[in-house]
Amino acid sequence: MQPKKSTAWKSIRNIFDQIHLYAGLISGLVVIAVCLSGTVYVYNTEIREFMDSELYFVEETGPRMTADELRSSLEQSAESKVVGLMWNEESDRSVQFTLKKEGEEGRGTTYYVNPYSAEILGNTSDRTQTAEFMGYMFSLHRWLLLDQIEEPILESMGNRDLGRFINGVATLLFLLGVITGIVIWVPNKVKSWKQGLKVKWSANWKRVNHDLHNTLAFYSLIFLFIMGATGPFWSYSWYREGWQKTWDTYQESPGPRGGNAEGPRRGGAKPEIADTEASVPMLSLEDVFAKTNAELPYEGNIRVSIPSKASDPVSVSKYRTGFFARAGADQLTLSSTDLSVTEANLFSDLPFRQQIGRSVKSLHVGDIFGQFSKFLWFVACLIATSLPITGTLIWWNKRKKKPAKKKPIARQVAEMA
Known part of the structure; x- marks a missing residue:
C-alpha cells in the first residue's frame, strides 16, 4: 500500500508543481512591477515626510496657537471657510486645514500650517517632486502606469480599467502560487524541516537560488497570502462584494427614493427646505x-x-x-x-469579522499594527519581488539539465567481465 500512496502523491504533487510553475511564469513580470512599487509604497507617508520635511515638520517657537485662532487667521487670509482639519499634539509637527471657497466644487484644498505662527507651509495642490514620484509608484502598483497613456489601448475599456484588470489577474495567479507553494513545501519538507528553513550558502549558486526561493517564501508565507488575498479587492467589483459579504461589511447601494422610476433628480431647483x-x-x-x-x-x-x-x-x-x-x-x-x-x-x-472586513486597506499596505507591521510587510514585499526571479531561474536551470549519457555497450561488457 505504501508504494501506491507514494506514487499517488507524486502524481498530485506534479500537478501542483505545474500549476505553481505556470502561475508564476505567466504573472512574473507584472508581480515584479506590482510588488516592487508596493515595497516603496509601504513607506509612502514616511518618504513624503522625509523628502518634503518642510511641509510636515516645524520648529517649536513658543506656545502653539489654538485651533480656533488658526482657523480665524486662515479664513481671513485665504478668504475661504475651513471645512475640515487634521490635528495632532506633537510639538514638532504641522497641522492640516482644509479650506473651501463658497460655491467651490470638490473637497477643497488642504493646507499645511505652522501651529506656532499660522504660516501656510504649502498645500496639496502644489505637486512636489516627491508627490509626483509617489504618484507614479501608486499608478504602477494599481494600474501598471497604463492610466498615464492618453490614447485608449482597447476600445472596450479605458486604460485604467485595463491596468486594473491585468493587475487583478496577476494577483490572483500570485495567490494561487502561494497556495500551491504551501501544498508543495509542507509534505516535501516535513521530514527534513530544519533543512527547509535555512539557506545552504556554501553550495553552488543554483542550490543557493533554490533555497532562497523556498526558504524566504516560507518565512513570509502569511504576509504573502494576506497581500494576495486583499489585492483583488480594488480590481474586481465581484471580489470586493464577496469580501464584504464574507466579513459581514456589505451594504446595499441606496436606491432611488420615492416612487419616481427615473430616480432622484439631479440639478434643477433644490427642495424648499434647503433654501431655509x-x-x-x-x-x-x-x-x-x-x-x-x-x-x-x-x-x-x-x-x-x-x-x-x-x-x-x-x-x-x-x-x-x-x-x-x-x-x-x-x-x-x-x-x-x-x-x-x-x-x-x-x-x-x-465583531472580529467586521474588524477584518473594514481593515482591508491596512491589511494590504501593512499598517495594521503601526510601524511594527509596516516593517514586516516591507520585508515581505521585497521577498515577493524576488520570488518570480528566483522561481524562473529554478525552472530555467532544470530545462538546461541534459540526460546522462549512456556508456558504450563495449565498455559495459568489459566492466561486467
Whole structure:
C-alpha cells in the first residue's frame, strides 16, 4: 500500500508543481512591477515626510496657537471657510486645514500650517517632486502606469480599467502560487524541516537560488497570502462584494427614493427646505477636541469634518499613534448645537469579522499594527519581488539539465567481465 500512496502523491504533487510553475511564469513580470512599487509604497507617508520635511515638520517657537485662532487667521487670509482639519499634539509637527471657497466644487484644498505662527507651509495642490514620484509608484502598483497613456489601448475599456484588470489577474495567479507553494513545501519538507528553513550558502549558486526561493517564501508565507488575498479587492467589483459579504461589511447601494422610476433628480431647483436651512453656528474646535478626548481617552490624531448646515452633525475620527498603533479609526458623530454624542462607532466594539472586513486597506499596505507591521510587510514585499526571479531561474536551470549519457555497450561488457 505504501508504494501506491507514494506514487499517488507524486502524481498530485506534479500537478501542483505545474500549476505553481505556470502561475508564476505567466504573472512574473507584472508581480515584479506590482510588488516592487508596493515595497516603496509601504513607506509612502514616511518618504513624503522625509523628502518634503518642510511641509510636515516645524520648529517649536513658543506656545502653539489654538485651533480656533488658526482657523480665524486662515479664513481671513485665504478668504475661504475651513471645512475640515487634521490635528495632532506633537510639538514638532504641522497641522492640516482644509479650506473651501463658497460655491467651490470638490473637497477643497488642504493646507499645511505652522501651529506656532499660522504660516501656510504649502498645500496639496502644489505637486512636489516627491508627490509626483509617489504618484507614479501608486499608478504602477494599481494600474501598471497604463492610466498615464492618453490614447485608449482597447476600445472596450479605458486604460485604467485595463491596468486594473491585468493587475487583478496577476494577483490572483500570485495567490494561487502561494497556495500551491504551501501544498508543495509542507509534505516535501516535513521530514527534513530544519533543512527547509535555512539557506545552504556554501553550495553552488543554483542550490543557493533554490533555497532562497523556498526558504524566504516560507518565512513570509502569511504576509504573502494576506497581500494576495486583499489585492483583488480594488480590481474586481465581484471580489470586493464577496469580501464584504464574507466579513459581514456589505451594504446595499441606496436606491432611488420615492416612487419616481427615473430616480432622484439631479440639478434643477433644490427642495424648499434647503433654501431655509440655517448656516452652522461657529463651533469651537477646542471644545470638539475636548469632547473627543473625553470620549476617547488615548493619544492620537483627530480629524474633524465641519458641517455646512446647522442640521448636519460634526463628524470626528480619532487615529491611534505609536509604534504598535492598531489601525482602525474610532468615529464620533456630535450634535452641531451642543456637541453631544449622537452616535459612536468604535472599532473595538465591532465583531472580529467586521474588524477584518473594514481593515482591508491596512491589511494590504501593512499598517495594521503601526510601524511594527509596516516593517514586516516591507520585508515581505521585497521577498515577493524576488520570488518570480528566483522561481524562473529554478525552472530555467532544470530545462538546461541534459540526460546522462549512456556508456558504450563495449565498455559495459568489459566492466561486467
